[in-house]
Amino acid sequence: MIQLHNVSLSYQQDASALNNIDLKIGKGEFVFLTGPSGAGKTSLLRLLYGALTPNSGQVLIDGQNVTRMSASQIPLLRRSIGVVFQDFKLLNNRTVFENVAITLEVLGWGRADVGKKTMYILKQMGIESKYNLITQRLSGGEQQRVALARALVNDPKILLADEPTGNLDDANKNQILSIFKEANIRGTTVVVATHDRRLIEQSHKRLVTLNKGEIVEQMEKETASDYQAP
Amino acid sequence: MNKWKKKQPATIKRLKRPALSGDVFGGKAGFYLARAVTNIRQNVFVNVVTIGTITLALLIVSLFLLVYVNIESAAENWSERVQVTVYFDKELTGLDQNAFREKILALPGASRVSYVTRDEALKRFKVRLKGQEAILEGISPEVLPTSFEITLKRSHRDTASVESFVTALKRIPGITEVQYGEEWVRRFNSFLNFMRLLGALLGGFLVIAVVFIVSNTIKLTIYSRRDELDVMALVGATRFFIKAPFLLEGLIQGMAGSVLSIIILYGLFEGFLHNAGNFLTFNPVSSGLNFLPLEYIAGLLLAGALLGFVGSLTSLKRFINV
Numbered sequence: 001m002i003q004l005h006n007v008s009l010s011y012q013q014d015a016s017a018l019n020n021i022d023l024k025i026g027k028g029e030f031v032f033l034t035g036p037s038g039a040g041k042t043s044l045l046r047l048l049y050g051a052l053t054p055n056s057g058q059v060l061i062d063g064q065n066v067t068r069m070s071a072s073q074i075p076l077l078r079r080s081i082g083v084v085f086q087d088f089k090l091l092n093n094r095t096v097f098e099n100v101a102i103t104l105e106v107l108g109w110g111r112a113d114v115g116k117k118t119m120y121i122l123k124q125m126g127i128e129s130k131y132n133l134i135t136q137r138l139s140g141g142e143q144q145r146v147a148l149a150r151a152l153v154n155d156p157k158i159l160l161a162d163e164p165t166g167n168l169d170d171a172n173k174n175q176i177l178s179i180f181k182e183a184n185i186r187g188t189t190v191v192v193a194t195h196d197r198r199l200i201e202q203s204h205k206r207l208v209t210l211n212k213g214e215i216v217e218q219m220e221k222e223t224a225s226d227y228q229a230p
Numbered sequence: 231m232n233k234w235k236k237k238q239p240a241t242i243k244r245l246k247r248p249a250l251s252g253d254v255f256g257g258k259a260g261f262y263l264a265r266a267v268t269n270i271r272q273n274v275f276v277n278v279v280t281i282g283t284i285t286l287a288l289l290i291v292s293l294f295l296l297v298y299v300n301i302e303s304a305a306e307n308w309s310e311r312v313q314v315t316v317y318f319d320k321e322l323t324g325l326d327q328n329a330f331r332e333k334i335l336a337l338p339g340a341s342r343v344s345y346v347t348r349d350e351a352l353k354r355f356k357v358r359l360k361g362q363e364a365i366l367e368g369i370s371p372e373v374l375p376t377s378f379e380i381t382l383k384r385s386h387r388d389t390a391s392v393e394s395f396v397t398a399l400k401r402i403p404g405i406t407e408v409q410y411g412e413e414w415v416r417r418f419n420s421f422l423n424f425m426r427l428l429g430a431l432l433g434g435f436l437v438i439a440v441v442f443i444v445s446n447t448i449k450l451t452i453y454s455r456r457d458e459l460d461v462m463a464l465v466g467a468t469r470f471f472i473k474a475p476f477l478l479e480g481l482i483q484g485m486a487g488s489v490l491s492i493i494i495l496y497g498l499f500e501g502f503l504h505n506a507g508n509f510l511t512f513n514p515v516s517s518g519l520n521f522l523p524l525e526y527i528a529g530l531l532l533a534g535a536l537l538g539f540v541g542s543l544t545s546l547k548r549f550i551n552v
Binding site for chain 1: 272273457458460461462463464465466467468469471
């Protein structure tokens with residue numbers, strides 16, 4: 001599902017953010033990316049949804065070469081990828097419903113279908129009663145669930161998460177983690193970048209450790225289903 | 231943000247958007263328009279600032295245009311005084327009059343020719359010496375010359391054209407004495423050219439300033455909503471899908487601004503400027519300022535719409551990095 005071959009990336013001439021990364025993530029896998037701040041976790045995720053292009057190497061998503069995509073193809077790629085962030089990136093002056101519905105509107109769904117599907121995913125996230133609240137008024141955990149609803153509402157093939165629990169307390173962390181797991185069970189490939197040790201230990205999933213732009217350690221968990229070693 | 235929060239109604243707004251039924255253009259256009267209108271409603275403050283800026287900017291331009299147009303028309307009136315007079319020391323017969331009239335009108339640039347008899351000349355003289363008519367007592371009309379007064383076409387009122395017209399006029403046999411207020415014509419035309427240059431310079435600077443101010447305002451308003459652009463790009467919206475509502479919003483802002491500026495200008499005109507123009511013209515018949523002609527108003531409306539649209543377009547380019 002996700003393949004990186006010899007990927008290198010540097011923002012300016014100075015230090016390189018990623019250095020010769022080789023990584024394969026199979027369909028339906030659940031992978032944690034970890035490592036200290038500045039290790040390159042965020043950069044790696046940004047490569048996957050086409051927000052960055054590497055200086056060298058290839059990035060393949062579902063058989064498609066992201067590095068060769070034109071600017072007009074990137075939006076199509078992103079429609080099969082859900083992304084959540086530590087700071088949620090919600091539209092603060094919009095309602096919960098509007099924040100989630102935007103994903104489907106972009107895809108050109110009809111109004112009735114958008115309404116049904118959005119309410120369905122909000123119910124799954126347990127926030128359907130707050131559909132008409134401005135996201136600013138929600139707690140951190142609720143906001144992250146709105147962001148997750150936005151990412152998952154069109155059943156993406158891949159879910160990317162960048163420090164999704166960084167701003168949350170333990171109870172909320174567990175809730176978010178179980179949403180990730182559920183999505184994974186339904187077939188979505190999940191990649192979570194985090195340096196939250198506890199989250200990783202709890203979940204028994206494959207772990208890729210980055211440091212200074214290089215993969216320094218890979219640990220496989222028995223629960224990883226159809227994972228093929230690179 | 232907080233301002234907005236208070237205004238948010240407690241119940242969900244009914245979604246008025248039409249269904250996006252695939253590739254029906256009308257459906258999509260309606261969707262984008264509905265989105266633009268929703269955006270304006272949800273960002274009232276920002277929109278008021280933008281429309282206000284466009285209104286003020288266009289008001290300054292249109293005020294300038296108003297003054298310019300009126301000075302031009304006043305100059306037009308003054309230039310009526312560019313007149314060439316041919317004097318004769320005898321009264322012409324009707325036949326002679328017609329013969330001269332035909333020959334003069336055949337010259338390029340001649341617009342109107344009128345014959346002034348001795349009696350008419352004396353009458354004018356008396357009018358000019360109003361209050362001191364006693365001086366003219368006992369003077370018979372025979373002392374005064376008869377004359378042809380020739381008005382020139384608009385395109386032939388500049389110094390060079392007047393001079394060449396006079397040269398051609400003098401070639402007509404029988405015409406010897408020609409007067410045309412040489413110095414006045416020269417001064418008037420150089421004054422007119424100076425005014426036009428000044429107008430073009432001022433107008434040019436004004437337009438540059440207006441474009442700069444409006445485009446920066448729009449840039450700031452779009453900058454304040456860049457998270458929206460980011461989110462749309464994140465969930466896979468195409469560039470056009472992201473841009474279209476913003477462009478429509480810009481168009482609406484521009485049109486609203488230009489309509490408002492014209493309304494305000496008209497109000498100012500009716501209120502203050504209407505009667506203030508007497509000093510601009512020598513001709514009492516056409517005193518008073520005129521409002522902008524229709525084509526200028528149409529131009530201003532178009533300029534406003536264009537300003538909003540192009541301003542949004544260029545600003546979006548900077549913030550959309552898909």
